[in-house]
Amino acid sequence: MAKQSRRDFLKTSAIIGSAAAGLSSSTKAAPKNVLSEDRMGVLVDTTVCIGCRKCEWACKTAHNLATDPIETYEDRTVFKEQRRPNDKALTVVNEYPNTTSDKFPINVKVQCMHCDKPACVSACIVGAFSKNENGSVIWDGDKCIGCRYCMVACPFQIPAFEFEEALKPDIKKCDFCIERTSKDKLPACVEMCPVEAITYGRREDLLKVAKDRIKNYPHRYVNRIFGEHEVGGTSWLYLSSRQFEEIAFPKLGNDPAPGVSEAIQHGIFAYFVPPVALYALLGGVMWLNKNKKNHETDTEN
């Protein structure tokens, strides 16, 4: 029901894109978007990861998501298929065969990369996403109007929508354990990892650590740090013994991925309509829609 109405809504709002509407300054995208020099990051060394999936458990536990007991994570049959993070698991570990040694398969942890130039931030027309000073890209449920542009824009297909949640669906993705880090704790996965395959630290420092590892063990790694430059750089950085495309990393350029709203914006320029008007229109309509939805919810309750 909710699903249907939202999809309709998306369609209509795109069609009536050029019509004028009243401005509402509060809905204008206002990303914090500060790229601090001291922003944090995580270095994932896929040559160290043993695929124990304890990070998955830690993540679910830290985010109050339903989880089976920790012993069940020893089950490696899940690796038979490739999994994606979703609204029930904000991070997942996948496995790829290692052609040089079958005893050491390659495991890759997947989650939001916390891009430096996040497409989700530029795609979101109400500014529900923001890049924060500590490097995290955070979604704000109060602002979100459920347009799901972020899902389309993300080059890593990360933001997930709680399709099963009929009443108040959220966008779900790794939040860099913002609650824990604000209390000076480590992200839950980083704290849990038995082998420290994932290292938390200043992004700058991590890049140095990664470069040192490549320099000291040139046979162990390909000479590339995924996330150093991809889509304008990401907070999560990866080291690998294989070309990244071989272990299912998307082939991406070094330019930031365009947000969906930017694309629309450019289209609008062709018709000589100032983008602010579009923002206002889209934002205004969605805002109304959301309020209406909330209202419905209220009455239903």
Place this chain on the structure above:
Amino acid sequence: MKTKLLIFLFALPLFVFSQNKVEKLHQTQALNCKTCHSCDIPTKENPCIKPCPRERLITIEQTPSDAPSILTIDKMKKTSDIYAPVVFSHRLHAEMADMGGGCRMCHHYNPPGEVVGCADCHELTRKRTDLSKPDLKGAYHQQCMNCHRQWSGKVECESCHAQNGSAKKTESKPKTDLAAKQVHQKVNPPELVKYDTPKANGKIVSFNHTDHVSTFSIDCEKCHSNESCNKCHAKYKPASLANRSVADKHVICANCHNTKANCSDCHKNSVVGSFNHKTRTGFDIAKNHAKLTCNRCHVEKGKFAGLKADCSICHGTWTKENFKHLITGLQLDETHADFECTDCHQDKNYANPTCKNCHEDKTYPKDKPGKLVKKSK
């Protein structure tokens, strides 16, 4: 100039001081400072120790019997832990490591002096500023999993840890006793290993281990280094050899043998017994050379051909003056003692003397040019 001098004067006492302090540990070792330190004058305040690039560091060997037998790894223990500390059978692991690369397989930074424990370098806290090396928990697990993954292919926590507060929780006391008793059983070296190879002509390679160890006195490490437990314990051993490339299969033999040519030296159609110098080369070393090591005669390392049973190569030219025939157990009679060696010995190896130069009707050893005595040295 002045400043330089000042700096020098200032640095000198520091330098001397640090030299004195390190004397005991460092001076006997003839080390290059730059092996471990990145700056010119390491001081106590700033030792500028390089992060350990394991291969390049100096290392010494200890024996497993010097090592503690069990250790409970509880330095990182917290009350909130899901898993209980590991009771680690250190001696057992040291013995296993001894069959491979020794202590340094785990103690990768292993300079002379007291053994450096993991916690001496790896920090207890994961939230730290020096990210160049893993924290203690990471370091332990990385080290353990490296072998355990090969060993069992599994990464289950509970193969080493008890789970805190669960029904499965095991008392650490019995586990401690068990770990203390565990030793790796003595490895009995094989005498002869027969390999069935896919080679059409010369299917069988008889590897005589005893020959290589005793007769050729080859050090164990020459062939056995950096071995994993799997070498003996792998489930599908024959298959694993079959899967390897030709070069890979011969890699250890190729240390000494030319495996690219001379296939038939080792690849035969039947099992070959232990090495016999006489049958293999025609020169019997059993009589006079049995106690010598191979390299007394085969001086060039790894090269065995070319001596052609020519005594003069090692002994120089023998003449009737410089050779005491008595040494052979045969004392020449007066007539024969006057002859040149070559009058009777026409082979280079002096093995089969001939009488034909003078006597038509005599042959050795039926007839003897003197009398037999007890061999002297």
